[in-house]
Amino acid sequence: MKKVLIKILCVSLISYSFFKIDKVKSIVPYYYFPTIKNLQKESLSIGKSAYQLLFFGQYKDSLNLAKLAVKINAKDEKIWLILSEAQVANKLYKDALNSLNKAQKINSNISEIYFAKSNIYLQISQQINAKNALEKGLSIEPNNHKAIFQLGNIFLMEKNYLEAIKLFDKSVKIKPDFWQAINNQGLAYFEKNNIDLAKIFFEKAIAIEDNAEPLLGLASCLKINNIQLAIKLAKKALDKDPKYVNYDFRKEQLWGDKLQTSTEILLQNEQLKKDVILAKSKINASS
Structure with missing residues (x-):
């Protein structure tokens, strides 16, 4: 009886022991440790989300997401590029240049890094640095028409x-x-006093895109020889984009001194008085 009791007790203890182990196992939490590959994939996904927010004008949220993506994976130049764009949108130009420098250290053979740098340098009025960055980018991607244009x-x-x-x-x-x-x-030829060639290029631009800028440029070319057509074109230009009534805005669009002077004289024409007043009122209403 004693032996049987001992056997029963041993079995009970073993059973209890297994039961306890199972019970302990059942309350131990399960941790998922992502692989480096998964982290990299996730960081790029977050970076793409940051870029989408940037596209929709949610600049601060985009910046925060881009910073998070870089924290997860600081070895992907594409994420640094996205972060730099978010920083530019938030006018953090120095930070953006730092991000681009980090992207460049990872991969110095990406033209977009240098093109992005050039845009920032132009924003902060560093034309020499902007030119150098563009030339470096074009040495990698020589047929980028936008970079050549810039x-x-x-x-x-x-x-x-x-x-x-x-x-x-x-x-x-x-x-x-x-x-x-x-x-x-057309802008360049006008400053070289070649009004006829300027006229031709403004007309070519209008044939592709009926835009306010070449319309007003062409109007300035025609104001001496065909004032009525010049007035008609100027009216159309101001109706399409009232901002072109503003001297400073035209300067931002790289209009030179000679074209600016010619345009100011044209806009003082009595037949354009109402159009100029209306354009200025539209600018004030939108500001």
């Missing part, structure tokens, strides 16, 4: 009109319907 714009700002025209022409050869480059050839 380099042409820098030469336009420097009043090196001949070089600017060459670059705009090169950009158009790559993308024939790039009306902005065609328009800016």
Whole structure:
């Protein structure tokens, strides 16, 4: 009886022991440890979400998400590029340049890094650095028509009109319907006092895109020889985009001194008085 009792007791203890183990196992939490590959995939997904928020104008939220993506994975240059764009949108230009420098350290053979740097340098009025960055980017991607156009714009700002025209022409050869480059050839030729060629390029730009800028540029070209057509074009331009009534806005669009003077004289025409007043009121209403 004693042996039986001992056996029963042993079995009970063993059973209890197994039961306790199972019970303990049942309350131990399960932890998922993601692999490096999964973390990298997740960081890129977060980065893409940050870029989407940027597209919809949610700049602060985009910045926070981009920072999170970089914290998860600081070894992906694409995420640093997204972060830099979010920083630019929030006017954190120094931070954006730092992010681009980090992207460059990871992979120095990406043209977008240098093109992005050039845009920031232009924002902070560092034209020489902007030019150098563009030239570096173009050494990697020589047929980027937008970068060629931007380099042409820098030469336009420097009043090196001949070089600017060459670059705009090169950009158009790559993308024939790039009306902005065609328009800016008109801006450059006007400053070189070649009004006839300026007129031709403004007309070419309008044939592709009936935009306010070439319309008003063409109007300025025609104000001496065909004032009625010039007035008609100016009215149309101001109706399409009232901001072109503003001298400072036109300057931001790289209009030179000669074209500015010609346009100011045109806009003082009595037949444009109501249109100028209306355009200015629209600007004030939207500000």
